[in-house]
Amino acid sequence: MEDFTYYCPTKIIFGKGTENKVGKEISEKKILLHYGGGSIKKSGLYDKVIASLQNVGIEYVELSGVVPNPRISKVKEGIEICRKQGIAFILAVGGGSVIDSAKAIAAGVPYEGDVWDLFIKDIPIKNPLPVGVILTISAAGSEASPSSVITNETETRKLHIRSDLLRPKFAIMDPELTFTLPKFQTASGIADMMAHVCERYFTNTSSVDLTDKLCEATLRSIIRNAKLVTNNPNDYEVRANLMWASTLAHNGLLGTGREEDWASHMIEHEISAFYDVTHGAGLAVIVPAWMKYVYKQDLERFAQFAKEVWGIEAASKEEAALKGIEEMKIFFREIGLPTTLKEMELDNQKFGEMAKACTERGEVGNFVKLSPADIVKIYELARE
């Protein structure tokens, strides 16, 4: 086990109707209310939030229009508003994109230079504004994570910042808010949370028995509930188990004491940056391709993954490993996700360019260090 520091002070407020309590969790008197499109208005969530804020006399300035793969231009807009209006708290109402956008604004307000500097240079995040969250999608885990992923649309770049100071102050999680999510978005969220566990599970760190078992338990629970949610989108218990799993998959707990990988995310980020595809769907394609490319690095671990997560036993470790990877693809297909780039209608024209962008700061991944040539091969494995 490796040495680690773990600090996750996000207060989780989980359950039915918890969104109605949001006003009481905020001590600031003027806030930025940050959200995406019209879905929170259509669902009635917007009205509940406004009522809760007004109940305690909190003034709010709205910034909506956050899109999936959130843009640096919107972040800059938010920074301007906060500075001009003296706002010291951001409430993000939405999924990972809205929360990531809020975190980037929070980090950017006190930073004097261009906020994109924080993404491309090693500048420590200092004194970010506090962020609160009302979560509407079980997926990204940003509600309790220390990171934010933002797309620079003019440079076709998707990069991240990371600091424990960016962990939200609170996360309000009402599983009922996810009932109306379309099947594809629910499934993409499931792939995202599973990928978050896999990035931590596939490690070269030895003797991580406890977190191995916790990773496997989390994956098994996600798979079980993913199979149920398709036919039971309004089942509170199924949605609740998935929602809590999405947070635990990415709040850092499952990576404690382990060297984490993150190659699959970086490889997928380029697909999202170049083609603006849904992140989780991109991961459903990339993670199994990555696995096929690297599994020989540790047959034992891949056989353990096959056995403990998918219940597969086979004559040899290699056979088990390959069956486990195949089972994951079958599962993604079952829940309605693409498992090839072809199904996503992406060609192979930009593989070289994407691989180059992906490795701009050096080889990616820790389980296996990947060069641009390796990444092109993974894109090719993902092709069909």
Next chain:
Amino acid sequence: MEDFTYYCPTKIIFGKGTENKVGKEISEKKILLHYGGGSIKKSGLYDKVIASLQNVGIEYVELSGVVPNPRISKVKEGIEICRKQGIAFILAVGGGSVIDSAKAIAAGVPYEGDVWDLFIKDIPIKNPLPVGVILTISAAGSEASPSSVITNETETRKLHIRSDLLRPKFAIMDPELTFTLPKFQTASGIADMMAHVCERYFTNTSSVDLTDKLCEATLRSIIRNAKLVTNNPNDYEVRANLMWASTLAHNGLLGTGREEDWASHMIEHEISAFYDVTHGAGLAVIVPAWMKYVYKQDLERFAQFAKEVWGIEAASKEEAALKGIEEMKIFFREIGLPTTLKEMELDNQKFGEMAKACTERGEVGNFVKLSPADIVKIYELARE
């Protein structure tokens, strides 16, 4: 799943030599250094802590002599010292007893009345002093928990207080500090952490699939490493997995969304209060006896426990349930713990008195509500 709020802001600093960094984690200039007997001096830990504090110019006042089943008299002594000397931070160096004593002092300093009031009346904890921890025993989980259990030696009472405000600010966890623990203490700690998971696992809350699996994973890892530690007391990896498990078993995570039980702890606390036995050893006796008394409440859950934790399958659920309980007793015996009160040389003279004290505030437990008569029967089942 039940609604819940989960807030665990303890910063975990885990790994070799982390105790040498303690000074840097404390911003106060004058602290109470709280510990037990001479073991931290013999091991050299005391000198390391003092050096780290002196390096950053922190002044310290010492209060040692905390005993297992920590006493309210020592807590009162600590409160007096903090008040008289204007101390605003407590550093606990030790295991659960020292940490619990530190938390009680922290809660008592700003409280104007007798600190024992906080244990017997429903008085909310307000503005406790911050507590930091250097952990030396993997067991109680107090390093990140919101509770403190204290014995009032003049009244033969062992009671607890609980508030998220009592969670330590930081917990420094160096598995090497546990290498020298005697076998019996190591084993008692293992029973304690397993009991902490079981108190959460045995619930009437339905649809708690994710936390069920996380509980089972944690128990399996504890069992695996418990079997290894006897012959490998200086194996860093084994000690590290046990140490991190002890925290996760009791920081509240495994109970999220579940009604918890806690009858076994309350029943054991009376044994500790009346006879001053080691808490974990008492639990090794009481938990299986409690299980035997209540298992018919939910055969399904006990059969799941037998299968997922102990790998037992049987013709009927009842048979599986009973085999699972028996397996747990065998395991406790294997690691060197008593599994009957007789082995602890306790007679049946005070069963009635203990059961009465245990239920002073009403029936205990949630999985099954237990009356004094029920508790006497559990003590009898635990007898031999």
